[in-house]
Amino acid sequence: MDISASPSIADGPVYTHQTVRLDSGLDLECGVHLAPLEVAYCTYGTLSPARDNAILVCHALTGDQYLAERNPLTGKPGWWSRMVGPGLPIDTDRYFVVCSNVLGGCMGTTGPRSICAETGKAWDSEFPPITMHDIVAAQAKLIDHLGIDRLFAVIGGSMGGMQALTWAADFPDRVFAAMPIATSPFHSAQNIAFNEVSRQAIFADPDWHDGHYRDFGAIPARGLGVARMMAHITYLSEEALSRKFGRRVRHDAATAVPASSSPSLFGEMFEVESYLRHQGSSFVRRFDANSYLTITRAMDYFDLAAEHDGDLANPFRKSQTRFCVVSFSSDWLFPTSQSRLLVRALNRAGANVSFVEIESDRGHDAFLLEEPDFDRTIRGFITGAAEHAALKAGER
Ligand SMILES: CC(=O)SCCNC(=O)CCNC(=O)[C@H](O)C(C)(C)COP(=O)(O)OP(=O)(O)OC[C@H]1O[C@@H](n2cnc3c(N)ncnc32)[C@H](O)[C@@H]1OP(=O)(O)O
Numbered sequence: 036m037d038i039s040a041s042p043s044i045a046d047g048p049v050y051t052h053q054t055v056r057l058d059s060g061l062d063l064e065c066g067v068h069l070a071p072l073e074v075a076y077c078t079y080g081t082l083s084p085a086r087d088n089a090i091l092v093c094h095a096l097t098g099d100q101y102l103a104e105r106n107p108l109t110g111k112p113g114w115w116s117r118m119v120g121p122g123l124p125i126d127t128d129r130y131f132v133v134c135s136n137v138l139g140g141c142m143g144t145t146g147p148r149s150i151c152a153e154t155g156k157a158w159d160s161e162f163p164p165i166t167m168h169d170i171v172a173a174q175a176k177l178i179d180h181l182g183i184d185r186l187f188a189v190i191g192g193s194m195g196g197m198q199a200l201t202w203a204a205d206f207p208d209r210v211f212a213a214m215p216i217a218t219s220p221f222h223s224a225q226n227i228a229f230n231e232v233s234r235q236a237i238f239a240d241p242d243w244h245d246g247h248y249r250d251f252g253a254i255p256a257r258g259l260g261v262a263r264m265m266a267h268i269t270y271l272s273e274e275a276l277s278r279k280f281g282r283r284v285r286h287d288a289a290t291a292v293p294a295s296s297s298p299s300l301f302g303e304m305f306e307v308e309s310y311l312r313h314q315g316s317s318f319v320r321r322f323d324a325n326s327y328l329t330i331t332r333a334m335d336y337f338d339l340a341a342e343h344d345g346d347l348a349n350p351f352r353k354s355q356t357r358f359c360v361v362s363f364s365s366d367w368l369f370p371t372s373q374s375r376l377l378v379r380a381l382n383r384a385g386a387n388v389s390f391v392e393i394e395s396d397r398g399h400d401a402f403l404l405e406e407p408d409f410d411r412t413i414r415g416f417i418t419g420a421a422e423h424a425a426l427k428a429g430e431r
Pocket residue numbers: 093094095096097098099114192195279306307309310311313317400401403404
């Protein structure tokens with residue numbers, strides 16, 4: 036095992052970001068043995084002597100390990116800087132917080148850009164198919180490496196919530212509390228459909244080159260950008276888009292389509308079009324197309340009930356984990372109805388579960404934004420779980 040630690044360029048709370056290399060690798064569900072396995076991660080706070088205060092935060096589809104400090108690639112604050120830190124709802128004065136880049140990602144954990152040991156070349160589009168279980172198994176190797184037997188909590192939004200559920204299902208004795216947020220126990224037909232449109236946009240790009248674009252010194256920027264533009268709409272809501280942009284038109288020639296002396300169908304650009312183009316182009320600068328394909332497919336495969344004889348209660352029947360399921364009222368990508376379905380299954384399984392629907396008109400990505408009720412929900416759940424843990428420890 037080799038660990039490379041790098042100093043951070045961040046200006047946030049005390050933290051480390053590192054990559055652990057596990058030469059023993061990982062057996063994937065598809066049958067491939069992936070070795071070595073590298074997991075890039077950040078930590079915040081201090082692990083208690085009893086090693087019982089660790090919170091694993093799982094990121095969403097295009098997130099990364101830079102949870103609460105400046106992202107060195109984009110220069111932007113960590114994606115949950117407002118949630119994780121001293122005195123914040125996930126309080127790094129009390130908890131040791133871990134966030135790792137997912138398997139298949141492009142921020143340092145083994146993924147399509149990694150070198151395949153057999154060929155000596157980057158995997159690119161030959162990277163094996165992975166599942167949510169593989170993603171969680173890779174995280175479990177990191178948690179083992181950190182010497183943590185049992186996580187105090189696993190928390191995640193969107194695909195991060197799928198990981199929180201998978202942790203509770205696959206490692207019931209290792210998760211004291213779980214908070215799946217804006218998520219679902221299965222990827223719906225509508226969501227698979229959206230992912231498929233994104234993928235086809237990438238495949239249609241002349242720079243795609245069957246996924247070996249890097250051999251050609253190219254990236255399928257147009258396809259990946261369109262994929263993100265389309266997906267980004269699904270992360271918002273009609274209300275949010277109307278409030279931000281309405282039907283306003285941008286009178287900025289530099290950003291409009293090429294000028295022409297004759298009347299043009301596209302002579303003016305709506306602000307919302309400009310916004311989506313910005314979201315598409317900034318995404319292309321930070322994300323890899325093969326990672327996007329790999330991870331979206333892992334989401335599509337996710338269906339906990341189907342893997343357990345069609346009954347979503349089955350994976351949680353012996354669970355001692357305390358769950359808090361959170362949804363957002365305007366999330367049409369992972370609607371509240373899917374969270375309710377999960378809560379009913381957890382109840383059928385006899386699990387300890389609470390459920391909160393946060394009133395918000397900002398759509399799916401509300402979990403990334405300032406939502407005071409959401410912050411209170413996270414803080415309350417963690418505080419209650421800690422009190423329960425202390426009571427249980429006192430009983431022993
Ligand atoms: C859970 C995880 O793991 S994190 C996941 C990975 N990260 C993400 O998905 C973040 C990307 N998502 C977003 O940015 C989402 O829009 C949100 C909802 C989270 C952010 O919402 P807000 O803070 O309200 O930002 P908003 O949606 O207005 O976007 C701001 C950006 O759009 C740009 N913008 C705004 N209006 C326009 C316009 N008319 N034309 C062009 N650009 C525009 C801003 O300049 C800003 O750009 P920057 O991000 O490069 O600084």
